[in-house]
Amino acid sequence: MNYTTYLLRRLLYMAVTLAIISMVIYLVIQLPPGDAVDTIVAQREAEGDVITEAEELALRRQYGLDRPLVVQYVDWMIRFLSGDMGRSIRGVPVSDLIAERLGATIMLSSISILFTYLVAIPIGIYSATHQYSLPDYGLTTLGFIGLATPNFLLGLILLYVFYKYFGLSIGGFYSPGMEEQPWSPAKVLDLISHLWIPVVVIGTAATAGTIRVMRGTLLDELGKQYVITARAKGVAERRVIMKYPVRLALNPMVSGVGSVLPELISGETIVAIVLGLPTLGPLMYTAVRAQDINLSGSVLMVISALAVIGVLISDILLVVVDPRITYERKG
Numbered sequence: 001m002n003y004t005t006y007l008l009r010r011l012l013y014m015a016v017t018l019a020i021i022s023m024v025i026y027l028v029i030q031l032p033p034g035d036a037v038d039t040i041v042a043q044r045e046a047e048g049d050v051i052t053e054a055e056e057l058a059l060r061r062q063y064g065l066d067r068p069l070v071v072q073y074v075d076w077m078i079r080f081l082s083g084d085m086g087r088s089i090r091g092v093p094v095s096d097l098i099a100e101r102l103g104a105t106i107m108l109s110s111i112s113i114l115f116t117y118l119v120a121i122p123i124g125i126y127s128a129t130h131q132y133s134l135p136d137y138g139l140t141t142l143g144f145i146g147l148a149t150p151n152f153l154l155g156l157i158l159l160y161v162f163y164k165y166f167g168l169s170i171g172g173f174y175s176p177g178m179e180e181q182p183w184s185p186a187k188v189l190d191l192i193s194h195l196w197i198p199v200v201v202i203g204t205a206a207t208a209g210t211i212r213v214m215r216g217t218l219l220d221e222l223g224k225q226y227v228i229t230a231r232a233k234g235v236a237e238r239r240v241i242m243k244y245p246v247r248l249a250l251n252p253m254v255s256g257v258g259s260v261l262p263e264l265i266s267g268e269t270i271v272a273i274v275l276g277l278p279t280l281g282p283l284m285y286t287a288v289r290a291q292d293i294n295l296s297g298s299v300l301m302v303i304s305a306l307a308v309i310g311v312l313i314s315d316i317l318l319v320v321v322d323p324r325i326t327y328e329r330k331g
Helices: 003-030 036-046 053-062 069-081 094-129 134-148 151-166 185-222 225-232 237-243 245-249 251-255 257-275 280-289 293-321
Strands: none
Touching (some): 003 069, 003 293, 036 053, 094 134, 094 185, 094 245, 094 257, 094 280, 094 293, 134 185, 151 185, 151 257, 185 245, 185 257, 225 237, 237 245, 251 257, 251 293, 257 293, 280 293
């Protein structure tokens, strides 16, 4: 079986997986009592309006909530696949709301993943090759602190420190008034100056965990017979470590790309709320609270699609990293 056949087979698996995920998402969204119309009625009554039963029924017909659940799901999926995600309860097209934040979400998550691996892999290699040394103990301690510190708490601490001692507001991606400006070198620099804060905050826990995985996996490889034999033959230590042990120790990181991406997206929801970031996390949180089925379901489907794509990318990268892996069927 060649790589093209394998890729086509995996794409088919992706489609089936996303279909099952869509059913689960739609069912979970429907579990809380009430629906979007109940939320709208409650809001209008809180403002002093009187909503009659006929008006409530008209709202249910308008949002398609008067039909059986299965019919609602099928209609939602057909429209989603055709690119029509419907309208939110605010009357705004869901596709427009997602498009406004999807680019920022992908950018932030991608840079956070890059930051995680660029920091974690070298530190993990150093810690493994200097086992039980003072730097190893120090890096291990920092790793445990990073794992134990909630991301949103780190974000709050940085917000306080920068405002208290430097008079700077680090919330959002841009300085006040800069977001509406056309793209220019000054706007790019302003984005970069704000971007590193959420990247560090979101990537801290993932970096700490990846360091531990890299260290443990590399230590396991360094204790194997082929490494001992290479050292006995007088092969340079740097070549012994980098030739195969490091390459094979990268397997858990590569295979974990598919899980890291959704973890970063879901984990950045509270951080994005704290730092005022225009990403999908806060949008999904607002939609779920309002029981906005079209919006919350579409956001969750986009996040799920990114997760499944991440798994496919990690499987393909494993072939590049580890020559022992083959996609041929066994007889």
